[in-house]
Every structure is written in structure tokens, then in C-alpha cells.
Amino acid sequence: MTLTEENYIKAIYQLGKYGTLNVSTNSIAEALDTKASSVTDMIKKLDEKGYANYKKYQGVILSVEGKKIAANIVRKHRLWEVFLVEKLNFAWDEVHDIAEQLEHIKSEKLINELDKLLDYPTHDPHGDPIPDKLGDIKKTDKILLFNLEENTSGVCVGVKDTSSAFLRYLDKHNIALGSEITVLSKEDFDDSMVIKIQDSVMSISQVVANNLFVKQLSQKN
Amino acid sequence: MTLTEENYIKAIYQLGKYGTLNVSTNSIAEALDTKASSVTDMIKKLDEKGYANYKKYQGVILSVEGKKIAANIVRKHRLWEVFLVEKLNFAWDEVHDIAEQLEHIKSEKLINELDKLLDYPTHDPHGDPIPDKLGDIKKTDKILLFNLEENTSGVCVGVKDTSSAFLRYLDKHNIALGSEITVLSKEDFDDSMVIKIQDSVMSISQVVANNLFVKQLSQKN
């Protein structure tokens, strides 16, 4: 398994919702910043090697074997992200690129010991679940803040956009994983909303609301 | 800088005593388990890029730039080895291959934070010195146990052979970095010696004595 193959497998896994959906050639090309023709070559190879199922013009989906490999790469990526934040004082917007490198390090023992050192975390710094050793992922019932009704509350549990720009916006406005958010009002005109977050009130745009995951809290009495 | 270029630069650095000596094509080929013809191609390229000075048939030596790069790779390698032993419960014979992978991870901040987490270690688990940020290395006056005179003592400070086989031999016989060793007698016939180590007495072969570095202790009174 080459580094390049791993990157393709991971992209197919992520684009296809943890390996459950077919993925198009172009979407892979965009995700990996490469050309569609390169993707065609690679998905043919992944099919031949048994990591994926590919039918011409029909896109590609991972095999059971491929899904296992992908989940393990994602597991490593997310554990390393936790390590960087928890042990090496990185901010949550600084870890992704380094984790992209670290996820390819090959050592079963290394990742198991890292898991132990970090006390078996279940989620990465962006709220994404960490697959277990078998590749299984704990599903959470998170929804986009955008879909939270007026006068209901939720706890911030993840981000959809993981760009530095967005993460620093959240930092600046004291929005962090674990913050409790209440939707005070929604503005039909531009889909912005006014929220209460940790006792302060602010207005957020539709863009922000659509990139923040919350876990809904049971209705107020 | 590709991963392959880094491996060549490191090999030239190590084979040429931290970049001070000319290195032959064949010795690089042997170290990297590749063919001499491949080495010729690569050292030409390293010369062109300014990382080394190469004259046909005369071997190669690193440039100042090349030495800096090499020292940084070695620094990363050895810091990761300390991390694996100190934080992830690896034995000293298990860390080298993983460090070979980790040494190529690119992030200045990562390595600085790792250094801090480990409390700025000066030596790796095998007793080898860790270059500082500038690539400078603290020289120690270690000698091979083989060269220690009868009735003198030394503290074990490093190993020359870092193979699992040798390291586990040392573990088995309770020889570790920091152990105090006294040479009780030397056998001319096979160059073996009898030593006292931590109050127990044992005989070691010439092979062992030639792969163990000690720091000589001031003569007994």
C-alpha cells in the first residue's frame, strides 16, 4: 500500500460517507487536487487490487477490505490530531496538515500506545468520531445549528468546515466544542440568526450556522 | 526535498561522520540497500541542487546546506526515538524503524513542541547525541569498552550496533545505559574480557566489547 493509494482510498471513504456511497471520478480529483485522468488510472488499480469496486463511468465504492484500510487511516489521522492538541499545544486549526502526514506512519503498536496515552478519545478536536480498531464508528445525532428551531438549545459538538479561517472565527467569538447555544431568533431575509452563547448574545450568518454541528438539548420546560 | 533525497542526505551525513568526510558511492549503496548506479544518479542531483559536492569517481561530501538538512533529520529521528521510549512504552530495540518514518514529517513547531514535551533530551535511547536546532552536536569522549584497560571502570553511555539482537542481549544481561562496568581481566587468546557490572561478574566476547561505548571514570585511588 503506497502513500498515494492510501490517500485515494481515504478520499473515496470520506466522499462516500464512510464508504457507503458511490463516488465520482471528478469529486475525487477535486478532493485530491489532481486530474480526472489520474483518478481513473488509480481507481482501476484499486479495483484490481480488491480495495474497491469500479465500473466504467459509474464511479467507485470501497470494498470491505478497502473500508477497513480507510477507517484505519482516519483513525490514525484523528488520534494524531488529538495528540497534537492535547500534548503538543497546537490549536485546532493547526493540526490537519500535520495529521495528513502522520496518518501514513505504519506501526500498529504506535497507534495503540498513542490511543492509550490519550486515554482512548472518541472524538478529534473538530468533533469528528475516531473509528475504533475494527473500523467501527460511533454515530452521533448531531444536526447543523442552522436546523435548530427558535427557542431551542444545543451543545456545540463539531464543525463541518475545518478551515483555519472558520476555526479562528469561532475562537474569536468564544464558540468552542461544548459551548451551549440557544437560538433566540431567525431572520428570514438572509437566514442569519441571533443566538445566546455562554451568556453573551450575538448574530451569526447562515454560513456559520451551516458549518456548526450541535447536539440538541431536550426542550426547555 | 523528497523523502528519497532526505534518506540519501542522511546516509551521506552518517557515513561521513556527521558530514565531515567524503563518502563512496558503494558505501551509500550498501547503507540504503540500493545499487551503485542509483546512487550515482542521486548524488549528481544532490550536487546540482547544492546539497553536496560531488566529483566523478571521488565520492561525495555534504555542503553546509546539506549538513544542516541532515542534522535536522537526525535530530527528528532521535527525538522521536526518545518519545517512543519515554512516552509510548517502546523498548530501545523497537524504535528505529518507526523513527525512520517519523523523521520525514515536516513541521518545525511539531519538533520544537516534542522537544519541550520530552524536556529537551540530549541523547537518544541508544546514547547517540541529539543535534540542536542549529545542527550542532555535543561531542562526548566515549570510548569502546574494548579499549578500557584492566582494572579501570566506565559508565555505559552508548551502543555502536543498534540491532535488536544486540540490544536484547544487553537487556538479558542487565547492561543498560548508565550501568557501571569495571574490566577485571582481558583474555589475549580471543580478546574476551571479564567484567564486573552492577555487582555481578560476567565474561563478554570481543564482539560485545567492540559495540559498547563507555565513558571512562577517573582512575581508582
Place this chain on the structure above:
DNA sequence: ATATATTTTTAGATTAGTCTAAAAATATAT
């Protein structure tokens, strides 16, 4: 000094991954 052995380089081929440009298939719009 000359022959022999060893080391190093060159020449040419191979593989993984990539690209551009053109052709083929599929999707969309009227």
C-alpha cells in the same frame, strides 16, 4: 610497469504517478 580486481559511471529499460489533449459516454435542456 603491467596485469588484474574493484569501484564507479553510463546507457537504456522499467514502474508509479502524473499531465494534456482528444475521444467516448452520459446527463441536461429545449
Place this chain on the structure above:
DNA sequence: ATATATTTTTAGACTAATCTAAAAATATAT
């Protein structure tokens, strides 16, 4: 249904790194 647009594949070329086999240079031994 047909034309048009988009997506995907194919064909052929390129680069980095590698190899084998042969040629050239250097080192060693008598």
C-alpha cells in the same frame, strides 16, 4: 428526440527513482 454540455476514459508523454549490463576509471598485486 435531438442538440449541447458535462463527465469520464483513453492515448501518449513526462518525471523520479529504480534496475541490469556494459564501459570506463581507479586501486591493488606481482
